[in-house]
Amino acid sequence: MSSRHPDPAELVACPTCDALYRFAPPGPRQTASCARCGTVLFAPRPGAIRTVLALALAALALMTIALDYPFLTMNANGLTAQASVIDAVSSYAVDDMAPLSLAIAVLILLLPTLRLLLLVYVTLPLVFGGRAWPGARTAFRLNVQLRPWSMAEIFMVGVAVAMVKVADLATISFGPAFWAFAAVALLLAAKDAVTCERTLWHILRAS
Ligand SMILES: [Zn+2]
Structure with missing residues (x-):
């Protein structure tokens, strides 16, 4: 966590291993995966x-x-x-x-x-x-x-x-x-x- 007081609504927990991340939307054709276990957290579809x-x-x-x-x-x-x-x-x-x-x-x-x-x-x-x-x-x-x-x-x-x-x-x-x-x-x-x-x-x- 980069900030000492993250907004809880902006936090994302990995559903597999419970690692906590601050949510930042991936860009087009990017996916966000858990750095610890590799579970895909977000895979936005354009449009x-x-x-x-x-x-x-x-x-x-x-x-x-x-x-x-x-x-x-x-x-x-x-x-x-x-x-x-x-x-x-x-x-x-x-x-x-x-x-x-x-x-x-x-x-x-x-x-x-x-x-x-x-x-x-x-x-x-x-x-x-x-x-x-x-x-x-x-x-x-x-x-x-x-x-x-x-x-x-x-x-x-x-x-x-x-x-x-x-x-x-x-x-x-x-x-x-x-x-x-x-x-x-x-x-x-x-x-x-x-x-x-x-x-x-x-x-x-x-x-
Ligand atoms: Zn994980």
């Missing part, structure tokens, strides 16, 4: 922030399709029922089940959308070479803190389980919203995989 922004915008666009179009259609004994994501959320909005309805809306729709909007706010000016917009650090911190509460992917897993259970009783066909929501879940996972929190923090601190 990663642009990829994050593109994934976030694509997920937002698909989210609007997921809300507007039918999610699935069920056919049993000549009766057909069609449901959208909004129908699924509001079907619990009766009597004392209303809080559940609100919780589903917040966890599978509002928070994932809010996280995407926050990420767009943080990355958009950086992609175009400008300084971060006011409050970008707060926006990014909120985006990170909300991650455990953003459950669009878990909703899709729940839908898949329900489909297996219902498949014997009714014929199910998937609407555009189903595929849009499935794509949103994949894009959200890809976006989180591409986002290097430490690199973004470093850029936001510097700007």
Whole structure:
């Protein structure tokens, strides 16, 4: 350590041998490895922030399709029922089940959308070479803190389980919203995989 009082947020521990380093982002096509055990600590991809922004915008666009179009259609004994994501959320909005309805809306729709909007706010000016917009650090911190509460992917897993259970009783066909929501879940996972929190923090601190 070159300084006697390093900022703890700037310290990086090697996940293999716990050696401590002060974080400095490697340049393009450089990688940072642990000097003691050789574990690769950072391997930045050029244009990663642009990829994050593109994934976030694509997920937002698909989210609007997921809300507007039918999610699935069920056919049993000549009766057909069609449901959208909004129908699924509001079907619990009766009597004392209303809080559940609100919780589903917040966890599978509002928070994932809010996280995407926050990420767009943080990355958009950086992609175009400008300084971060006011409050970008707060926006990014909120985006990170909300991650455990953003459950669009878990909703899709729940839908898949329900489909297996219902498949014997009714014929199910998937609407555009189903595929849009499935794509949103994949894009959200890809976006989180591409986002290097430490690199973004470093850029936001510097700007
Ligand atoms: Zn190491």
